[in-house]
Amino acid sequence: MDTWSSIVALLACLLAAGALVVAIVAYRxxxxxxxxxxxxxxxxAQADSAAAxxxxxxxxxxxxxxxxxxxxxxxxxxxxxxxxxxCNLPEPLFFExxxxxxxxxxxxxxxxxxxxxxxxxxxxxxxRQVARGLAGTGVPLGLVPMGTGNLLARNLDIPLGSVSDQIxxxxxxPTHAMDVGWxxxxxxxxxxxxEAATAKRFANLLTDEGAVPAPKPDxxxxxxVIAGLGFxxxxxxxxxxxxxxxxxxxxxxxxxxxxxxxxRIDARxxxxxxxxxxxxxxxxxxxxxxxxxxxxxxxxxxxxLDDGWLDIATIDTxxxxxxxxxxxxxxxxxxxxxxxxxxxxxxGSMTFRRGKSVRVSTAEPEAVQVxxxxxxxxxxxxxxxxxxxxxxRS
Numbered sequence: 001m002d003t004w005s006s007i008v009a010l011l012a013c014l015l016a017a018g019a020l021v022v023a024i025v026a027y028r029x030x031x032x033x034x035x036x037x038x039x040x041x042x043x044x045a046q047a048d049s050a051a052a053x054x055x056x057x058x059x060x061x062x063x064x065x066x067x068x069x070x071x072x073x074x075x076x077x078x079x080x081x082x083x084x085x086x087c088n089l090p091e092p093l094f095f096e097x098x099x100x101x102x103x104x105x106x107x108x109x110x111x112x113x114x115x116x117x118x119x120x121x122x123x124x125x126x127x128r129q130v131a132r133g134l135a136g137t138g139v140p141l142g143l144v145p146m147g148t149g150n151l152l153a154r155n156l157d158i159p160l161g162s163v164s165d166q167i168x169x170x171x172x173x174p175t176h177a178m179d180v181g182w183x184x185x186x187x188x189x190x191x192x193x194x195e196a197a198t199a200k201r202f203a204n205l206l207t208d209e210g211a212v213p214a215p216k217p218d219x220x221x222x223x224x225v226i227a228g229l230g231f232x233x234x235x236x237x238x239x240x241x242x243x244x245x246x247x248x249x250x251x252x253x254x255x256x257x258x259x260x261x262x263x264r265i266d267a268r269x270x271x272x273x274x275x276x277x278x279x280x281x282x283x284x285x286x287x288x289x290x291x292x293x294x295x296x297x298x299x300x301x302x303x304x305l306d307d308g309w310l311d312i313a314t315i316d317t318x319x320x321x322x323x324x325x326x327x328x329x330x331x332x333x334x335x336x337x338x339x340x341x342x343x344x345x346x347x348g349s350m351t352f353r354r355g356k357s358v359r360v361s362t363a364e365p366e367a368v369q370v371x372x373x374x375x376x377x378x379x380x381x382x383x384x385x386x387x388x389x390x391x392x393r394s
Contacts, residue, residue: 059114060090061142061171064106064130066097066122069146076121076163083167089116097126107133115139117393119170123147124225124372131390132222135180140391142170149372151225155290155305156394170393177388178305181223181289185215185368185378196365196377201262205237205367205374215368215376223370224390226299227383228286229360230265231315233367237374264316266363271312271355280351282316287358287383300352308387312353357384 063080067073077094084092093115095106103120107130110118119142120130127143134141144166145153159165188196196202196212205213215221226232267285268277288311291299303311359382368375 062093062110062115103129104133142393173393182220186380213376227370229366231284233369270359286313
């Protein structure tokens with residue numbers, strides 16, 4: 001084995017063991033990615049000006065909390081109440097999520113009761129559901145991150161240490177407008193669903209009835225950070241809950257290793273109003289509203305929360321771990337600001353696009369996720385971005 005092959009093989013082993021970047025593979029987008037319309041800086045200024053132009057709500061803060069994430073719910077409520085008093089705010093309203101009501105309906109109720117800000121205290125799933133209830137209302141979202149990934153909090157630079165600081169920022173921090181993504185996944189036909197239920201790759205996803213999980217028909221799922229299908233969705237669905245509780249986001253690495261040599265996606269992709277699709281062979285296709293992930297991994301650093309675009313990442317690998325090593329090596333180098341093309345073909349490829357909307361059809365059923373939550377199994381998905389639809393505090 002020559003020197004370069006040895007280095008690549010070693011990197012593959014390191015990535016598999018440490019799994020810094022195999023959990024969700026990324027690539028630093030080229031600065032030459034085509035852009036049209038207002039650039040990110042102007043977009044941010046316009047969005048924030050629009051947010052500032054709206055009269056701020058004057059009611060009490062509302063906190064929607066996932067009680068499963070707390071050892072002492074009463075102590076948390078007392079801390080929120082004390083900080084509200086220190087900030088000269090009215091007594092907070094409190095809502096708890098449940099299996100049947102995961103934050104959307106509580107957010108709507110909080111808005112109806114005149115809340116000045118609605119704080120999501122929980123994991124990424126709680127944040128996403130609360131955001132869905134707030135999108136388009138003009139009432140800002142605050143965050144007290146308590147999950148494994150805490151994706152939006154990382155992208156908003158919300159400190160993950162002090163809960164008191166998080167509450168204070170949610171109550172009194174500056175308000176910004178951000179984009180939201182929407183994804184619709186078409187349920188499988190009956191015969192496709194029956195066949196998928198016997199597929200080995202979906203064995204760990206089956207419901208108690210032995211069926212593959214189905215997306216809600218004609219339902220748009222909101223996402224704030226990243227949605228995707230293929231490898232990343234299989235990894236998310238395969239992560240063990242007990243392991244996540246013990247080691248946090250690294251639990252996704254264990255699931256990632258299991259799926260690194262899985263099958264590739266055969267897909268057609270229409271970006272924007274394109275009539276002719278692009279053919280894609282890939283391990284994963286992701287749609288990013290912003291790009292910072294756990295573990296210091298940055299997916300598409302040019303992706304901005306408020307630029308009105310979805311950044312589309314299509315990543316393919318061959319030759320097993322060597323392909324992931326090639327991708328991982330490029331990520332690590334570019335994370336250091338080094339952009340260097342290796343001579344000759346590499347067993348990992350990455351392509352990037354931008355669009356306001358995207359349609360994808362796959363030859364076979366694939367797992368689909370939004371912000372780390374499994375949507376279900378589908379062959380046809382549509383995504384779009386809604387610019388400036390959500391106000392956030394940070």
